[in-house]
Each structure stands twice: as structure tokens, then as C-alpha cells.
Amino acid sequence: KKQEKNEDDEFSESFLQTLEQQTNWDGSPMVKYRGFWYLKRFIRQELSSHKHFKARDSDIILSTLPKSGTTWLKALAYSIVNRDTIYRDIGQNPLLTCNPHTLVPFLFMFEENNPHEFDQPTDPRIFATHTPFEALADSIRQSACKIIYVCRNPLDQFVSIRHFLIDNKIEKDHAGPLGLDESFDMFCEGTHPVGPFWDHMTGYWNAQLENPRKVLFLKYEDMKEDIVFNVKKIADFLGCPFSSEEEERGMVEEISEMCSFQSLKNVDRNGYSFKGIFKNSTFFRKGEVGDWSNCLTPAMAERMKKLVEIKFQGSPGLT
Template sequence: MENDQTRATITTAAATTGKEADHDDCHDLLIASLPKEKGWSSHQLYLYQGFWCPSVYIREEMAAQHFQARQKDIVLAINPKSGTTWLKALAFSILHRQHYTPSQNSPLLTSNPHALVPNLFLFQGFVDQDLNSNNAHSTRLLATHLPYHALPPSIKSLAIGCRIVYLCRNPYDTFISAWHFFTKASDSLEPLSLNDAFDMYCRGIFGYGPFWDHMLGYWKESSERPQKVLFLKYEDLKDNPILHMKRLAEFMGVPFSIEEENEGLIEEISRLCSINNLRELDVNKTGKFFPHFENKAFFRKGEVGDWVNYLTPEMVARLDKVIQEKMVGFGLTFKTSL
């Protein structure tokens, strides 16, 4: 986190003039003051507000702090490579099921899930869900990788009380998924070796990490405010998707009716949003929604337990030790196989 001297410098510079150029100078001053490490898919990661972030996103995260949440907003919060694409597809389909038939006219058939559920820092320019609408009664669905402590104040406000859905994936599979994605799918940098990436991960140097702080932040809030923070586990969702989709729908305020259950609508949505189905759609085979990543990069395996094909016993022992030291005593446990 930036020190007091840096904050004073930035405040002084900002007070000198209101010109946009000086805002850029303040941003540059902030970046220069932060601890930095080699990045996974960018040249550097910077420790900003207690989490690691590429410099290109810091300005957007700062701007996102001004986001004004509403009571009916639903925020999907996910550690990178922990099921973001899947959760976006499921939440969008559940929320909008009255308007689209899963197998016929769902927007997922022609749009990547990331194009349907915007990231928080993109909300100002996103119009498909009318996130800037004055209609206070609409339900807005958006997503973020931010740790809980760094969320905009309005999202955390007890007075506003919007809902947060957090999807947690076991750290072993999260690492393997991230290594494949950030070091092989990116076209911007030379790929990191498995050993180098693993060392960084165990030291907490991972986008929006350390992973243990990210998970525990939402875990604690879900324990204290279960009516406002739903904590889902990737492995549970894989093992019993129907049960946890029903939990998700109820939490979002749009529970499935008995008629919908009897008609098999939950199963239809589950099939539509499965990684195997999404991977085979033309829209996800070509093109790019994000500048440096092809759409197909978001659909690899999605399996539970794939880590056993990559991690050595020594690596497993080291990650076990990290989890024990950082997360013991909080009651959060992980399934590493099904």
C-alpha cells in the first residue's frame, strides 16, 4: 500500500490544478511509489491497496471506487481463473431466463459471457444492461476480481445492501488454470515456467492476490452477512450443479418455480452454460473480447483435480504449508478432487 509521503505528494499535485494532465501525473507518481514484481501477463505487477495488479488496471480500479451501487445490484466476485466465465454465464442465464430460451435464443449462443456481464471498472461505458440507468428498480449484474476490502464503498455499504456472489476454487487447480491462461494464452509476454509461476503464487504474487487474502476476505463476510454475501465453491458446483444453481437463483432474488423445475429448465441452463458446450460455440472459438486473449483461451478443461498432472510432491507440500500457515483457523476447506 502506498505510504503517507506518497499520498501527501499525490494530494499536493492534485490540488495544484484540476487539469487532466495532472491527474495523469498523480497516477504516475502513485505507480512509481508501489512495490513491484515481474508480472504473469504484464511486464510488472504492482502492490496496490494490498493486492497485486497490473499498472494498466490501477487507474480503472481507482475510478471504480466512485461506482454508486443500488440495492438490487448483484456483484459477481471471483479470484482470477476460478470460474469467472462459468459464473457469468450461469448468473446471466438465471437472471434473464424469462426473456430467453436456453437452447434457442439465449445471448450466450452468439456472445461471449464476458460481453454480457461487464467488469466493474468497465461499467461506465457498458450499455447492454443499462448500468447507468436512472431506473432504480432494475437489477444490474456486474463482475469484479477485486478483493473484498478494495470494493467500492457503496457495494460494501450496509445501508445499500446490494448482493455479492463469490465463487471460490481450490488453490491447486486455480494455479494450474492461471499458469495455462496467463503464460500460454497471452500474446504479450514470454511464458513463465511452471516453477517460476508457482514460486510467485506461493509468495502471493498473483493478480488480485495473495489468493489467501482474496478468499478469506469474502469468506469472513459471507459468515457475518450470509443474506448479502453468497460463498459458492467451484467443486461443489461441479459436483451438484442443480442444487447450487437453485441456491444461486434464490440468493439473486429469482428462485426457480416448481413448474420450471418440473419442465427441466435448470438442467437446460446447466447444459447451456457448461464449459463443454460453451467451448464448441462459434463465438467462443474465434475473436477476442479482451485485447491480449483469444476467446477460446477462456475454455480449457474446467476440471477438478487437474493439478495432479503438473505439481510435484514437493510443490504440493509447499502449497499445503502456505495454506496451513495463512488460512488455518477460519473454517474454509477445499475439495481437490471429485
């Protein structure tokens, strides 16, 4: 009991006060916990999910930095593992009527007192997270569950976050957001939600090198270049490869198309995700590679190039 109490103290306001604090460029308070920045408004749920979520061997965990392709990956994983049900009655395909965020919950939304919200009608269960590999619940790292990580060019990711937060006007009560230069400075210093991005990426990169059967590391840009190849790769990794009959029927192409930016963009456009916080349409902006060049200067890109070279010295696959 005593130990339980001490662990719960971890989530108390007085404990949070002991952590390093920062304000993100959009005005959101952040705290640094074990080397990573977290939005303060989600930290209790985040820590609680680390402690209480019990992974099953059959679970699938989708991990990303925010704005790196989470929505896309949710749609893909859902369609791949549930393809039998989806194709039995194509008109009933949930992806035709709901946003992928409705189908695949985030782990930080797991509530200890309401674990049944996490029961999914389908098996295996699929969850998403932005949590760094090192901070994942022990049960995720120790069980046989599978993890898929998608990383994205940090310049595009930064531009995408900036649009997302400004468009959603999350921190209405604060002064206006910082300008582009200052927010880019913060990003390059690693001071951003679930940053530093290089530590986030390196954590999953090393994990897949150590255990490629447990962690699959994908890149947004590769997926854009050849989604059919990557859909097959995901299915193989999850232990449900496409049969030659399925391939001949064009199922891989159909799933790729069903989860494409254009297809998902028009579904439930006016709905909201995450208890009414984010408008679904804001998850589909442009979906392009290299859009950063419309917002950032060549000098900023040069700065990022140097930063990435330094930070990924030990992981050449990431540069």
C-alpha cells in the first residue's frame, strides 16, 4: 500500500513542480520528465498509462512523433489486420465513416478507472502513442507485442505541427504564439512536445536494430514513395502477410488507396477527435514531402542539416 501511495505521488502537483518547466512556442506549458518534454496538460494521463496499461502479446503499438503520419499509420494498421472483416462487407468498412483516431485510441487516454474504454471489438488490439521508446510501459517492452514506428523529416514535421497548433488555436488563453524563428529555435534545441526529436527517433531506431521482430521502423517519405511495398512490409511484420490470392485480387492496392490522403481527408470532415479538442479536418492538411520549403528559409534547412548530422552520427540510417 505504502509503495502504491509513493508511486501515485509521482503524479501529484507537488511532484510535477519539481520537474523542469518550459512554455512551448504556442503557449502550452511543458515539463521535462526523464529527458523528454511533455505537454503538462497530458502528463498525468501519460504517466498513469505507463504504469497501469497492461499490454497483451497480441497488441500492436503504433508510435510516432506528433505530425509524422500517425493518422495514416492508424488507418493502415487497422485495415491490414481487419481486412477479412472489412472485405466481407465493404459498405460497413468503418474507415468510410470515421476518422482513424476514432478507431485506434492513444495510450495516454487509458484511464485506470475506466479500462473498458480500451476494450476493442477487434483482435488484435491496436493503440497509438507518442511516448519515447525508453518510457513505454514495461509491459509493452517486455511482452511479445509489436511496435511500428514512423519517422518523418523533422523540417516537414515542424511545419506540420506549426500549422496544426495555430489552426486549432489550442492555447486560446495565452498570448499569441511565438514567431517562426523563435519556434524553430526551440525545435532545434529539442524543446518541443516529446522532444528532443533526435532522441525520440534514435530510441526506436536502436530498438529495431536490437530486435527487428519487435520493432518496425518506417519513414514517412518511403511510404509516400511506395505505399504498396510498405503495406506488404507492415503485414509481413505483423505476421499476417498477404496471400498470393489476396495480392492477385488487388487487396494491397485497395488498402493503400483506402488509406490515402485523399480518401481519408473527406471522411467525417466536420467531426472532432479527442473529446472535442481537434477538428478531424486538421489532421489532413497537405500530406506532402518537402512542404517545409514553402515556409522555411534555406538557412533554416542548413541549420537542421548540420544538427541532424551531429545528432545522428551514431545512426547513419537516420540521416
